[in-house]
Amino acid sequence: MSEIDMSVIKPEMMKPYIWLQTSDGSIQQVEQEIAMFCPFICQEIIQKGTGSSKNCAICLPEKVSPAMLSLVLDYCRFHQVPGRSNKERKSHDEKFIRMDTKRLCDLTSAADSLQLRPLVDLTSRTLARIIEGKSPEEIREIFHLPDDLTEEEKLEPLKNTTDDPRIRLLNRLYAKKRKELKERGRLKNVELEEEHVDERSVDDLLSFINGNDGDSKGSKTSKNKKKNRRKKEQKKNSTLTEASEVKKELSGHSAVSDKIAGTSNMYTEDDTFSHKEFDDDEDVDDEIDPALQAKIDRHICSESRLLQRIVGLPQFTAATTATAEGGSQADGVAPNPTTAILFRYSALLTTYDDDN
């Protein structure tokens, strides 16, 4: 670079010193040969003709303070000498780069604004070495980064892109806490929106589509019964695993209410797909209108203690299993809400035990 540029420069500009003005306004004199190592300064001299006297000193970018300028010039002073071997340059760089982190960052900034690519590469390599292998807390401490991700943002899983077991455990705990928060939130809401995976197979969907084409309500109902039961079983199982995990984290009493909450939510939520198509034909097991459903939800918390006691009685398990799995509500009679919950909860327990 330098040779070609040198030949273009007019003789009167070949003074040995040029003038540079740093960010604080102070002007200093620097050997031209050394300063020309920086492309920015080179450009300023050639294109704008500045720097030849104190009056028209080259204005350096604001990131270049006097301290930084002297560091940059030290670097240039060493490297602009052509005769040095690679080994020498490398060992010089290793010593040169030993400084505290703040100076390192400032130097990176200064070198970048002066377009001195080799120095930028050196400093960024060093910064990368500092960051590598450290935990987020350590990195934040070194660089004074604010820990300002909100709880919510932290709760969003890190997409499993890290392998750090601490972070994974943290994410798991956060995820469970988040679910718990959400479920508590749901208890208060009548409207339930939750996305969940539509686990129906293609066959299910096809028969659903076919079943929608002008069949009688009764047969529709029975087909839907099967589908919904299958759907429910799947949802049941997924909620169960969630519930069981949550249980491990939280103590007994609230765990029970969570399970129940989970159950009720399971039966009251519909994915939008079935909602649209089934306006008239609600979920079979829920031949309960929404108002009643809301009533059930509100009952949940108060019923939890009652249910805890009931759980211990064996006769409920056997009887209610048959009822629940038979899907016997086709007769249109809405059972007593509390009993309905009891039935379902016991059935749930049975299934849970089976799964266990």
Add this chain to the structure above:
Amino acid sequence: MDDFSGPDLISDLPQSIIETILIQLPIRDAVRTSILSRKWRYKWSTITQLVFDEKCYPNCHDREAVQKNVVEFITRLLFLHQGPIHKFQIVNTSLQNCSAINQWILFLSRNDIKDLDLELAEGGEFFRMPSCFFGCEKLTRLELSRCELDPPVSFKGFSCLKSLNLHQVLISPEAIESLISSCPLLESLSLSYFDCLALTVCAPNLKYLCLEGEFKEICLVDTPLLVELSVAMYMTDDVAEHMEQSSTCNFVKFLGGNDLGRLAIMYNNLETIEMYQVSFEDMKEILVVLRLITSSPNLKELHISGSSNISAATYAAGFEFWEKECPSDSILSQLKVVKLTEMSGVPHEIEFIKFLLGCSPALETMSIIPSMYDLECQLKMLVELMKFRRASTKAEIYFIRGD
């Protein structure tokens, strides 16, 4: 935890610098920066170089779990990534062929990939590059290992490709030839573990050529800018039986054409020649080597390894050939380093060494490594070597025995 013990040092650096820093971190560390602070959440997601090496592998002995973990990691990372990806490398890993790779290639082909390096590990079939791969128009560097390439008929080549390195890749001879000739900017070509029988290399800009494998013949057509050449042609025994020549390799057509006259072009830029498995009992092979050497006036380094398949013939004919082909005025004025390995001491090898010593005034070192252990034979060879005239006063000859 008081993090405000000073102003933020690093987050306000220009994105180009942040990217330079992140690129130099192992990929997992780079992604981990997303939880440092609000500003850092997505800084990693625009980096243009993704390198997955042994550092991104979890420490676990269950191979399947590791494979699953890594595949999932890469897939999810690509999902979160924004912007172009210029470099994508999977190297030094034990990643095996799996269906997810197809999706990665598709994603990369839509994101201006320039440098693709896919080295799969042993186990499983070779990965068949999907057809979307051939639409990567900006590709400048390609390195594949354990893959299968089957270009569609409509494929017109990679117009920007400069470097091609195929190691253990299944590709038909016609396909590889047309691939080479349809990449006008190709400068570096390396084919190893190859088992195609015949190959014609036609690449006007080619500078670095490395061929290693079971070739029947190689033909260099139109490669005037060659700077470095390394050829190792191995032949399995059963193929050799069907050959007319008794030699184990066929260099005859190497430099183009059947005509054994002087070469039309000079390889003025050729500085390094490495040739392995040259049989010094086959006149034609020796001729090819000689002509290549004499057509490279700027040759600096020469490595020749002899053929290990010789039957220790002591009878040899055709010594007049040396005077004919190597006029005494041929000078290798830049030749500095010569390395001869697997030398078995056959007469033509000796003549070859004589020729080299006699016409290389700038020679600095010559290393000779004999292949035979018998001390008598070694001594005989040494005695012969001692006689030769050396054109270079600086030449040091190392006769390396043992091992």
